[in-house]
Amino acid sequence: MNNTVYLAYDYPVLGAFWTAMWVFLxxxxxxxxxxIIAxxxxxxxxxxxxxxxxxxFVVLLPFLGVFVYVCVRGAGMGRREAQHAKSQQHEVDEYIRKTAGSGGGSSADELAKLAEMKSAGHLSEEEFQQAKQKILS
Structure with a gap:
């Protein structure tokens, strides 16, 4: 007597499900x-x-290497990823500040803002002259 059991392929939908699951994994x-390599x-x-x-280790014994790496160093992976994302965001912000500050407005606009600050009493005459010289030079 032949007691072979065909689990998935007696039902084609179940076979497709198992194939999709293995591809996903x-x-x-x-x-x-x-x-892990990154x-x-x-x-x-x-x-x-x-x-x-x-x-x-990860390349020569891929499955074992990946599992051991995740067990040994997995706790710090999220921290390093967050630190990397934060440093990238900081670099982008610095670049935006640098480019927006250097080519943003004309010197006439900056002088007008200085005059408004002086008339509002936020700048003294001496501070106004120093800032004006800095803009004009």
């Missing part, structure tokens, strides 16, 4: 692998040899 694993290169606390060791 494979894509998820590939995504995690790239995140985290390795982003981390300034690791030496070059430690980064090389982790990279060789």
């Amino acid at each position: 494979w894509v998820l694993w590939i995504f995690l692998l790239f995140r 985290d390795l290169f982003r981390d300034d606390s690791l030496s070059g040899w430690a980064k090389t060791g982790w990279l060789v």
Whole structure:
């Protein structure tokens, strides 16, 4: 007697579901692998040899390497990602401030603002003259 059990392929929809699930898990694993490699290169606390060791481990034994990396260094991955995003945002903000400040308004507009500040009493005559010289030079 042949007691073979065909679980998924007796029902084609179930077979398609299992195939879709395995593809999803494979894509998820590939995504995690790239995140780990990016985290390795982003981390300034690791030496070059430690980064090389982790990279060789993750590349030569991919499944085991990824799981061990997540267990050992996974807690800091989110912190390093947030720090990287914060530094990128800071750089973008600095660039916007620099470009908007340098080419923003004309010197006539800046002089008009200075005159308004002086007439409102926010600037003394001496401060007004210093700022005016700075704008005109």
